[in-house]
Amino acid sequence: MDFFAQQDTTRRTSALLxxxxxxxxxxxxxxxxxxxxxxxxVLGETENLWQSSVPAMAMTGLIWLxxxxxxxxxxxxxxxxxxxxxxxxxxxxxxxxxxxxxEQILLNVVAEVSIAASYPQPDVFVLRNESxxxxxxxxxxxxxxxxxxxxxxxxxxxxxxxxxxxxxxxGHIAQGDLPMNMRLLIALGGLNALDEVxxxxxxxHPDDNAHPGVLVGYLLRGLGSAGVFFGSLIRAAFSRQRExxxxxxxxxxxxNPYALASALAVIRDRQExxxxxxxxxxxxxxxxxxxxxxxxxxxRLLASHPRLQLRIDAIDPxxxxxxxxxxxxxxxxxxxxGVNNKTAGNNPKWTGVGxxxxxxxxxxxxxxxxxxxxxxxxxxxxxxxxxxxxxxCLAVLFALFASTDPIKRQAFLDAVSFSYNxxxxxxxxxxxxxxxxxxxxxxxxxxxxxxxLLSEKLMLESRQRVMMKLEKLLPLTGDYNLVNYATLQLxxxxxxxxxxxxxxxxxxxxxxxxxxxxxxxxxxxxxxxLLLSLMVESSGSxxxxxxQDFERVLKCYTQTPHSRRxxxxxxxxxxxxxxxxxxxxxxxxxRHAFVQHCIEIVQHDGKLVPAERALLDLFAAxxxxxxxxxxx
Amino acid sequence: xxxxxxxxxxxxxxxxLGVLIYNRLITRKNRFLNAFSQIEVQLQRRxxxxxxxxxxxxxxxxxxxxxxxxxxxxxxxAASRCTEAGKNPDNSALVGALASAEGSLSSAMGRLxxxxxxxxxxxADETMRDLxxxxxxxxxxxxxxxxxxxxxxxxxxxxxEQFPAxxxxxxxxxxxxxxxxxxxxxxxxxxxxxxx
Numbered sequence: 001m002d003f004f005a006q007q008d009t010t011r012r013t014s015a016l017l018x019x020x021x022x023x024x025x026x027x028x029x030x031x032x033x034x035x036x037x038x039x040x041x042v043l044g045e046t047e048n049l050w051q052s053s054v055p056a057m058a059m060t061g062l063i064w065l066x067x068x069x070x071x072x073x074x075x076x077x078x079x080x081x082x083x084x085x086x087x088x089x090x091x092x093x094x095x096x097x098x099x100x101x102x103e104q105i106l107l108n109v110v111a112e113v114s115i116a117a118s119y120p121q122p123d124v125f126v127l128r129n130e131s132x133x134x135x136x137x138x139x140x141x142x143x144x145x146x147x148x149x150x151x152x153x154x155x156x157x158x159x160x161x162x163x164x165x166x167x168x169x170x171g172h173i174a175q176g177d178l179p180m181n182m183r184l185l186i187a188l189g190g191l192n193a194l195d196e197v198x199x200x201x202x203x204x205h206p207d208d209n210a211h212p213g214v215l216v217g218y219l220l221r222g223l224g225s226a227g228v229f230f231g232s233l234i235r236a237a238f239s240r241q242r243e244x245x246x247x248x249x250x251x252x253x254x255x256n257p258y259a260l261a262s263a264l265a266v267i268r269d270r271q272e273x274x275x276x277x278x279x280x281x282x283x284x285x286x287x288x289x290x291x292x293x294x295x296x297x298x299x300r301l302l303a304s305h306p307r308l309q310l311r312i313d314a315i316d317p318x319x320x321x322x323x324x325x326x327x328x329x330x331x332x333x334x335x336x337x338g339v340n341n342k343t344a345g346n347n348p349k350w351t352g353v354g355x356x357x358x359x360x361x362x363x364x365x366x367x368x369x370x371x372x373x374x375x376x377x378x379x380x381x382x383x384x385x386x387x388x389x390x391x392x393c394l395a396v397l398f399a400l401f402a403s404t405d406p407i408k409r410q411a412f413l414d415a416v417s418f419s420y421n422x423x424x425x426x427x428x429x430x431x432x433x434x435x436x437x438x439x440x441x442x443x444x445x446x447x448x449x450x451x452x453l454l455s456e457k458l459m460l461e462s463r464q465r466v467m468m469k470l471e472k473l474l475p476l477t478g479d480y481n482l483v484n485y486a487t488l489q490l491x492x493x494x495x496x497x498x499x500x501x502x503x504x505x506x507x508x509x510x511x512x513x514x515x516x517x518x519x520x521x522x523x524x525x526x527x528x529x530l531l532l533s534l535m536v537e538s539s540g541s542x543x544x545x546x547x548q549d550f551e552r553v554l555k556c557y558t559q560t561p562h563s564r565r566x567x568x569x570x571x572x573x574x575x576x577x578x579x580x581x582x583x584x585x586x587x588x589x590x591r592h593a594f595v596q597h598c599i600e601i602v603q604h605d606g607k608l609v610p611a612e613r614a615l616l617d618l619f620a621a622x623x624x625x626x627x628x629x630x631x632x
Numbered sequence: 633x634x635x636x637x638x639x640x641x642x643x644x645x646x647x648x649l650g651v652l653i654y655n656r657l658i659t660r661k662n663r664f665l666n667a668f669s670q671i672e673v674q675l676q677r678r679x680x681x682x683x684x685x686x687x688x689x690x691x692x693x694x695x696x697x698x699x700x701x702x703x704x705x706x707x708x709x710a711a712s713r714c715t716e717a718g719k720n721p722d723n724s725a726l727v728g729a730l731a732s733a734e735g736s737l738s739s740a741m742g743r744l745x746x747x748x749x750x751x752x753x754x755x756a757d758e759t760m761r762d763l764x765x766x767x768x769x770x771x772x773x774x775x776x777x778x779x780x781x782x783x784x785x786x787x788x789x790x791x792x793e794q795f796p797a798x799x800x801x802x803x804x805x806x807x808x809x810x811x812x813x814x815x816x817x818x819x820x821x822x823x824x825x826x827x828x
């Protein structure tokens with residue numbers, strides 16, 4: 001990336017947009033004067049357009065006064081200073097004396113980047129309750145800038161990525177985006193005031209009392225809202241250019257575009273959660289490092305940030321390739337490292353010696369686990385090659401559910417052909433023939449690849465339709481078991497379709513109000529027992545261990561003994577859904593503890609088979625504790 | 633409009649333009665001067681951190697006195713060279729001496745880091761973790777300071793050589809700034825750590 005050249009281009013574009021913005025403001029002033037002149041002529045106050053009457057002058061004065069006052073109040077708001085604004089958003093000043101190790105790193109990183117940018121250090125704040133990845137700068141003049149970073153960014157990004165994000169924010173500061181943004185906000189505030197005054201004049205029931213004020217009100221509203229609309233449009237385009245500019249500046253400061261692209265990729269992968277949760281989310285939206293996810297084109301026009309993929313491509317067009325190669329080398333080294341730790345842990349005598357034979361055995365073991373890793377760190381090349389586009393990814397998702405039994409498989413294909421079309425069914429069949437091994441063994445890899453691709457290419461509505469088709473189809477195949485159910489829910493979560501939207505869950509007949517209520521631990525024994533038995537069963541341990549695990553963990557939740565259930569009982573899926581519904585409304589600490597227990601059971605034997613992983617993800621997602629399962 | 637007014641108008645405009653250009657050059661000049669002083673500040677910071685590191689490591693590494701002493705000596709040498717060079721930044725011989733002292737300090741630190749790998753307790757020590765974070769942060773700052781200096785020099789030189797500014801620069805003797813290049817091979821050498 002030639003960041004100097006890129007900076008020049010974006011700077012030119014944004015200067016042009018700024019010019020357009022102020023030209024539009026000027027044009028609005030002309031329109032205001034013309035409209036009033038025409039109105040006063042029509043109403044018979046004056047004979048021609050150039051003669052001004054007292055009411056017309058009063059009207060013009062009123063409009064300008066409103067705009068100036070609106071801008072003035074907005075200015076008071078934004079001039080409050082960065083630290084004040086940051087505190088208002090609930091941020092806490094970062095300090096090197098806290099127990100939080102990450103904050104020390106953050107302060108160091110800010111100091112480093114401030115040297116790289118040759119800019120004084122801003123005050124650093126942390127949004128401690130914000131688990132999404134976000135960062136922004138607030139403030140109006142150089143002296144009172146505050147840099148705010150969310151706790152999620154501190155927890156989820158590594159040091160280099162954090163540095164890149166901080167450098168991006170420094171890019172905004174260094175390019176003077178803050179004062180510029182403030183001026184645009186003030187101008188928009190003035191226009192907004194026009195609209196609001198118009199609203200007051202029109203009143204709630206304009207038909208009841210038709211006095212001349214209503215006409216003026218409509219005029220003001222029309223001017224104000226048109227101004228606000230076009231102003232926001234230009235401002236959004238301007239802001240998007242400034243994002244590219246800040247990215248290019250970040251690359252200049254850190255000379256590490258890879259880290260920035262990688263941070264953006266982390267945010268993209270977590271897109272479903274990246275919206276701010278703080279009560280000031282709406283206000284903050286225009287300041288954030290990243291907002292929202294896939295949006296239709298008309299919303300994108302008003303988005304203050306360009307799409308993440310565009311930004312990643314601008315920073316480093318070959319990022320995806322580099323990431324794959326880097327991951328591979330990283331994985332090789334960590335595998336060896338991990339084994340050394342393992343042996344060291346098991347036999348303290350062997351510390352640091354590391355028998356090569358053990359390393360090989362353990363190495364392959366861990367490598368297999370890594371392939372099962374939900375983040376797809378070891379996506380096989382075959383999958384990537386065989387599933388290059390949306391239609392193949394869609395087909396493979398359906399192929400996942402085809403049974404191995406030839407008759408049932410044919411029935412499934414017929415059902416697919418019935419609910420979609422015969423061509424699609426043929427494609428699914430082709431998938432089954434082309435990659436039988438992967439469909440059995442690397443389901444998670446397939447799901448990961450296919451869902452990432454589909455989430456990028458398809459809009460939310462289409463993804464919802466896909467999920468609905470899958471849901472309708474599965475019970476028809478007569479092969480609807482727990483594993484299929486878990487796989488389906490995993491796909492749902494990966495496609496970022498809201499969880500859960502199954503009809504049976506919202507159906508009041510199945511889930512009575514009684515079941516939804518917060519219950520005591522003991523009363524939920526049955527639900528816990530059900531979930532636990534399924535979890536224990538999926539671990540594939542000998543039946544002795546299963547029973548032990550089951551009883552040990554269940555004791556933490558209830559005193560009443562429950563028998564262990566098995567996954568192939570009829571109607572188990574419906575029961576499971578009802579159990580989720582009951583448990584989901586319980587306090588988060590309980591759900592957390594339960595998922596922790598599940599993770600413990602799963603990791604008992606040191607490896608993670610796909611069935612375990614799928615079930616664990618399903619439980620965690622259904623109980624609202626995704627972050628725990630992702631960390632496991 | 634008389635000719636006098638036009639001449640007055642044009643000369644006022646030229647004056648304003650001249651002042652703007654002059655101020656821009658001054659800003660850039662101060663920026664690169666500040667960047668230069670940052671390099672020195674960060675080097676000093678590193679010298680202050682190393683004794684702490686040696687002390688903490690010494691508590692765990694009873695049998696590795698040689699590498700600790702080597703680091704301390706290299707550090708003291710580099711620190712005194714840095715003070716000398718800081719007084720006369722124009723003297724290229726002094727800067728060169730600083731660079732070679734820095735080089736030997738880096739390699740001594742590299743060896744120490746390698747030895748420390750064998751002490752898991754030491755790596756887990758909280759003070760040690762803080763110190764190594766501080767040290768790596770300082771390394772970053774030194775690298776960034778040099779890079780910021782180069783960027784600042786580049787932007788200053790470009791601004792100085794462009795057309796209208798070149799007249800102002802000549803009139804107020806804005807000299808061309810030098811890039812901070814150290815040609816000693818040790819300075820640019822990256823310490824390679826191999827686990828073979």
